[in-house]
Amino acid sequence: MVETGHFALVLALVLSLVQSLVPLYGAHKGDARLMAVGGPVTVTGFAMIALSFAALTVAYVQSDFSVTNVWENSHSLQPLIYKFTGTWGNHEGSMLLWVLILSFFGALVAAFGGNLPATLRANVLAVQGWIGTAFLLFILITSNPFARLVPAPIEGKDLNPILQDIGLAVHPPLLYLGYVGFSVCFSFAVAALIEGRIDAAWARWVRPWTLAAWVFLTGGIAMGSYWAYYELGWGGFWFWDPVENASFMPWLSGTALLHSAIVMEKRSALKIWTLLLAILTFSLSLLGTFLVRSGVLTSVHSFASDPSRGVFILCILTLFIGGSLALFALRASSLTAGGIFHPISREGALVLNNLFLTTATATVLIGTLYPLVVEAMFGDKISVGEPFFNLTFGPLMIPLLVVVPFGPLLAWKRGDVFAVAQRLMFAFGAALLAVLVTFLFIDGASVFAALGAGLSAWLVLGALTDLALKAGIGNVALDMALRRFLGLPRSVFGTAIAHLGLGLTLLGIVGTLSFEKEAILVMKPGQVLEISGHSLRFDGLTPVRGPNFTEDRGHFSLLGANGQPSDVIMSSKRFYPVRQMPTTEAGIKTMWLSQLYISLGDETGDGSVVVRVWWKPLVTLIWGGALVMMVGGFVSLMDRRLRVGAPARRKSAQAKTSPVAS
Amino acid sequence: MTRKQKRLSVIAGALVFLGAATALTFYALGQKASYFYMPGDLQAATLQPGQRIRLGGLVENGSIVRGQGTQVEFGVTDSEKTVKVRYTGILPDLFREGQGVITEGSFGTDGEFVADSVLAKHDENYMPKEVADSLKAKGVWQETTQ
Numbered sequence: 001m002v003e004t005g006h007f008a009l010v011l012a013l014v015l016s017l018v019q020s021l022v023p024l025y026g027a028h029k030g031d032a033r034l035m036a037v038g039g040p041v042t043v044t045g046f047a048m049i050a051l052s053f054a055a056l057t058v059a060y061v062q063s064d065f066s067v068t069n070v071w072e073n074s075h076s077l078q079p080l081i082y083k084f085t086g087t088w089g090n091h092e093g094s095m096l097l098w099v100l101i102l103s104f105f106g107a108l109v110a111a112f113g114g115n116l117p118a119t120l121r122a123n124v125l126a127v128q129g130w131i132g133t134a135f136l137l138f139i140l141i142t143s144n145p146f147a148r149l150v151p152a153p154i155e156g157k158d159l160n161p162i163l164q165d166i167g168l169a170v171h172p173p174l175l176y177l178g179y180v181g182f183s184v185c186f187s188f189a190v191a192a193l194i195e196g197r198i199d200a201a202w203a204r205w206v207r208p209w210t211l212a213a214w215v216f217l218t219g220g221i222a223m224g225s226y227w228a229y230y231e232l233g234w235g236g237f238w239f240w241d242p243v244e245n246a247s248f249m250p251w252l253s254g255t256a257l258l259h260s261a262i263v264m265e266k267r268s269a270l271k272i273w274t275l276l277l278a279i280l281t282f283s284l285s286l287l288g289t290f291l292v293r294s295g296v297l298t299s300v301h302s303f304a305s306d307p308s309r310g311v312f313i314l315c316i317l318t319l320f321i322g323g324s325l326a327l328f329a330l331r332a333s334s335l336t337a338g339g340i341f342h343p344i345s346r347e348g349a350l351v352l353n354n355l356f357l358t359t360a361t362a363t364v365l366i367g368t369l370y371p372l373v374v375e376a377m378f379g380d381k382i383s384v385g386e387p388f389f390n391l392t393f394g395p396l397m398i399p400l401l402v403v404v405p406f407g408p409l410l411a412w413k414r415g416d417v418f419a420v421a422q423r424l425m426f427a428f429g430a431a432l433l434a435v436l437v438t439f440l441f442i443d444g445a446s447v448f449a450a451l452g453a454g455l456s457a458w459l460v461l462g463a464l465t466d467l468a469l470k471a472g473i474g475n476v477a478l479d480m481a482l483r484r485f486l487g488l489p490r491s492v493f494g495t496a497i498a499h500l501g502l503g504l505t506l507l508g509i510v511g512t513l514s515f516e517k518e519a520i521l522v523m524k525p526g527q528v529l530e531i532s533g534h535s536l537r538f539d540g541l542t543p544v545r546g547p548n549f550t551e552d553r554g555h556f557s558l559l560g561a562n563g564q565p566s567d568v569i570m571s572s573k574r575f576y577p578v579r580q581m582p583t584t585e586a587g588i589k590t591m592w593l594s595q596l597y598i599s600l601g602d603e604t605g606d607g608s609v610v611v612r613v614w615w616k617p618l619v620t621l622i623w624g625g626a627l628v629m630m631v632g633g634f635v636s637l638m639d640r641r642l643r644v645g646a647p648a649r650r651k652s653a654q655a656k657t658s659p660v661a662s
Numbered sequence: 663m664t665r666k667q668k669r670l671s672v673i674a675g676a677l678v679f680l681g682a683a684t685a686l687t688f689y690a691l692g693q694k695a696s697y698f699y700m701p702g703d704l705q706a707a708t709l710q711p712g713q714r715i716r717l718g719g720l721v722e723n724g725s726i727v728r729g730q731g732t733q734v735e736f737g738v739t740d741s742e743k744t745v746k747v748r749y750t751g752i753l754p755d756l757f758r759e760g761q762g763v764i765t766e767g768s769f770g771t772d773g774e775f776v777a778d779s780v781l782a783k784h785d786e787n788y789m790p791k792e793v794a795d796s797l798k799a800k801g802v803w804q805e806t807t808q
Contacts (some may be wrong), residue, residue: 363687382695382696383698520752612752
């Protein structure tokens with residue numbers, strides 16, 4: 001089975017090479033048969049990689065320690081779910097998941113791309129093939145997950161305890177669906193450059209892929225953030241860790257791409273810029289892959305680092321980023337520029353969005369790479385952390401968030417800011433009220449907190465105002481408004497929901513950062529801690545034996561008003577003997593939108609234990625808001641306009657009128 | 663305004679914005695990046711009072727002293743020099759004697775290092791990369807096998 005997996009992977013490489021070259025040559029020569037090779041080869045390649053991945057998964061589930069990779073990252077006593085997710089809880093396996101998802105997206109383009117112009121489809125599949133070839137070579141040469149170990153050990157070395165969590169089942173697959181999803185946008189961009197032709201139909205095709213990738217990436221980042229929050233026991237949700245930044249940069253530029261693609265689709269403007277963003281977004285995904293795999297940065301995510309891997313990925317990175325940008329430089333001037341528009345308009349607002357988002361991406365990029373540059377040039381080791389990002393990223397985001405509600409309300413071509421401002425009066429008034437209420441009635445509220453709460457309210461109400469106005473509530477009879485509301489295009493709903501989610505996330509961040517209460521103390525059994533109006537009693541530690549760990553479980557009771565326990569919270573310190581590694585299992589109690597978070601420290605000897613307790617108001621909104629954003633993206637994806645069949649009719653009509661320029 | 667003037671003003675606006683963002687970024691890099699030192703490097707370094715740095719090394723054997731409540735003191739050493747570090751809070755899971763750590767904070771007036779965060783992140787060798795690199799450079803690195 002293991003050898004079958006290895007063999008399937010080699011076959012996939014060969015298929016990927018065919019996919020890289022034949023359709024491209026066919027498109028160049030205008031040979032329909034050669035171009036038609038692309039589809040079946042892509043789908044077969046996906047099947048081969050899926051087979052290979054299945055083989056590795058079976059080896060993991062069966063604890064086949066004759067496979068080096070399984071031996072290094074699994075243990076027979078591990079619960080089944082972690083044996084399964086352990087498949088991608090290591091460098092080799094996660095790379096295999098990476099190419100599996102890449103080929104999955106390629107297969108989707110092949111399967112649903114029937115109504116694409118034949119040459120565009122052939123070129124897109126070929127570019128996907130190049131990426132696939134590069135990474136399959138990388139896996140086979142430097143990171144073979146199927147290498148055997150002779151003699152086979154009796155027992156494995158266990159999966160890293162931090163990864164023994166349900167988060168591993170969700171976070172990497174979602175994140176890779178996002179990262180790699182942008183490869184489709186990249187392939188479309190490069191294919192357009194190869195053909196030297198780009199039109200609104202192209203944007204209609206690229207936008208759903210961007211949306212889908214963006215939805216997954218949003219989910220992947222949010223899930224990773226929540227996982228780090230509860231698993232590491234530090235109670236933080238974002239650390240500006242280089243690897244977090246590596247996933248955040250494609251998100252920022254992907255968000256910009258999402259917005260500029262709207263302008264391109266609706267107004268045929270910003271074509272070249274959209275193309276460049278598509279290239280940059282996937283380039284940032286590749287950069288992220290490099291940063292995580294090469295071991296050049298210290299972070300919680302460090303994989304086993306091996307210089308040959310770093311160099312290989314650096315070569316892939318240079319080849320793809322350099323190559324695509326060179327192609328862009330050569331061909332972009334031959335693309336026709338788009339229409340001109342007034343700065344105060346929907347297009348203008350979206351350009352502003354792009355300006356802020358790409359600048360923010362650049363600051364995150366600089367902050368992430370600066371330590372590497374300094375170390376390479378001067379040998380000094382420095383770290384760029386939260387203070388830097390607060391000073392640069394923060395000021396860039398605030399004005400952007402302020403103008404978000406204006407965007408969807410401005411008209412295309414030429415908008416009227418004053419009219420829009422009038423319509424937003426209600427949202428503005430309510431936001432002002434939120435500032436005042438926060439500042440006056442909540443103890444310890446800083447100006448920052450009050451303004452943050454106001455900004456969140458502004459975003460949420462601005463999004464609702466957009467929906468209300470578009471439905472005509474207040475202008476037409478209520479039943480008419482309701483009918484209009486239900487008849488609004490899904491993309492309008494999607495926009496409003498996503499912007500609303502952004503407001504919720506901001507509210508969560510502001511609430512947690514400004515009103516968080518923290519207590520670090522030594523607690524004796526029976527001792528009661530008062531924190532933010534909650535009484536928490538420590539009831540003592542009991543040793544517990546898990547399947548592959550032992551733990552000291554701390555029992556805490558949440559006391560009600562009458563002094564009786566109303567709820568129990570458990571927080572423990574675990575020890576995994578195979579890896580000799582302790583972990584902290586935080587005890588978290590969610591109350592409405594807020595959480596009480598308990599993390600255990602060391603025992604002091606007499607049964608007392610160091611305890612760190614946080615009261616985190618509104619913290620769940622941080623991830624809840626991200627979920628809402630995902631829903632928004634998903635709803636937008638369901639828009640009729642973006643349905644796969646929809647562009648076909650218009651495009652064939654357009655193809656007749658616009659001659660192929662080459 | 664003519665169309666050309668309009669376009670120019672938009673471009674000028676964007677350039678001013680980008681210029682401001684660039685200036686802010688470089689100012690922030692100069693101010694907010696914290697340098698990494700091993701105890702032996704400190705003499706050569708010129709530190710402003712209160713300047714935040716990251717101090718890395720090995721936790722000196724037998725140096726951990728627990729004080730009142732959650733206070734703890736320990737020595738961070740690179741086998742050349744040792745610096746006393748004071749910290750209040752919960753030490754990370756992987757904190758132990760002989761383990762590589764990175765502490766972040768600044769020197770107090772009494773010459774003791776007051777840390778507000780202690781990291782014992784790890785790669786396979788249970789050693790932060792900066793600490794491992796510096797120890798290798800100083801020739802006190804020992805390859806350990808698990």
